[in-house]
Amino acid sequence: MKLPWLDPGDPFPDASQAWGEDQPAPGLLAAGGVLDVPTLERAYGGGIFPWFSEGQPILWWSTDPRMVLFTQEFRLHRSLRKTLARFIADPRCEVRFDSAFERVIRACAASPREGQSGTWIVPEMVRAYEAFHAAGRAHSVETWIDGELAGGLYCVNIGRAVFGESMFTRVPDASKIALAALVAFCRAHGIDCIDCQQNTRHLASLGAREVPRGAFVAAVAQRAKLPPPHWQFTPVYWRELQLLPKPAA
Template identity: 55%
Template sequence: MITWLTSRDPFPPLHCALGADSDAPGLLAASAELTPERLKSAYGQGIFPWYSDGQPVLWWSPDPRMVLVPGRLDVSRSFRKTLRLVQRDPRWEIRIDVDFSAVMRACAQASREGQDGTWITEAIVEAYSALHRAGFARSVETWYDGMRVGGLYCVAIGRMCFGESMFAERSDASKIALAALCAYAEAHAFEMIDCQQNTQHLHRMGAREISREAFVAHLARASRMAPPNWRFDKHVLARWTAASPFQAAEP
């Protein structure tokens, strides 16, 4: 039985989430509302919302958990050439938090293989935008010649980053934003970026699964650390464009 949460109810213990043999592995609870306060509480405990329009808010904590160690992002030889071009060409920029809500809406409109529609409803945009205004959500944006052409948004508490969604309107634009985020995260003692659930795309980019127990233990430490200033630009991409073969994975 899934717990129904009222506005004052705490989340149930994570071990109450449905197991791998269920129809909805990781499903923990449901509620009628989505507030920034509930969102921050959820992420701080290793829980995230994921549901479709017309459904109640569904709260998840899967086991295992998919995470990306920032320094282990899989940067192929061809993509490294792209990043070098981005560094040289002044038309390319990395901007932070220029228009968080617009990035979310662009992610909602992005077509994805095997998905019909989007879970990023207007209620989701409003709740995460409020979390952004409170300082706990960020957008990393790729700009070309004065136009936003890709990016991502994430939740960030202390030195813990939770990746949410990406979009690209130009080839590799979302990957450029992710490469910048990973380089910045590694330089500022973020040991992992939460990717939530396993997908082939994430696996190809270097993400791996860890137990929920290990994830929550790390989250408890990292979320108590002082946050960085969240100001960076495309120069962080030098992390991936150096000549050393140990700095990025080859195909």
């Protein structure tokens, strides 16, 4: 099957037209186009995301199945629960949103994904998501310890749909604390799922699971029409995690 080539401004093919398991790159939908704010908004609203390496054209994907973390299914394991309790009680520790987006995305770019030797967050992607952040669509969730950035993640928000992108850590469990903060924030604002794009052991251990692409795209279309939340974290949101079921020992 020939891969569609996009010129700037072209509409995306329907996500259902992405390459299947019998093709060289399952989930690959199109190539080309641009990484400007309107294009990224259209992509995420249609269940599509960019992912490519240095020297490649822009590649657009819509994987099937899709890895999703439902916020009511987040696994707050005993060890993380204890770490989080210490973090919350320590006045030197805090979670911030959007205070250091550029530092977070660049730290993520320096931290390869599980099972990968290089980074997909190439300089073109960094510039694009910094512009997306300036437009209010991309956000950073940051773990701060004693005034130092210890870990974090960045994500995309369209309406009431949230798409996790990448995370990094400099202190053990700092990225997990950031993810826990994002889950608490989402639960407090009625956001029931976070897109994780692709299956990894780490995400599965935290409760993420695969769902059919069609169901995911339909859910995004519905949630994208709703007003977005105000991206500010307050400690009261931690209470949302107390409502989660405790994992079996």
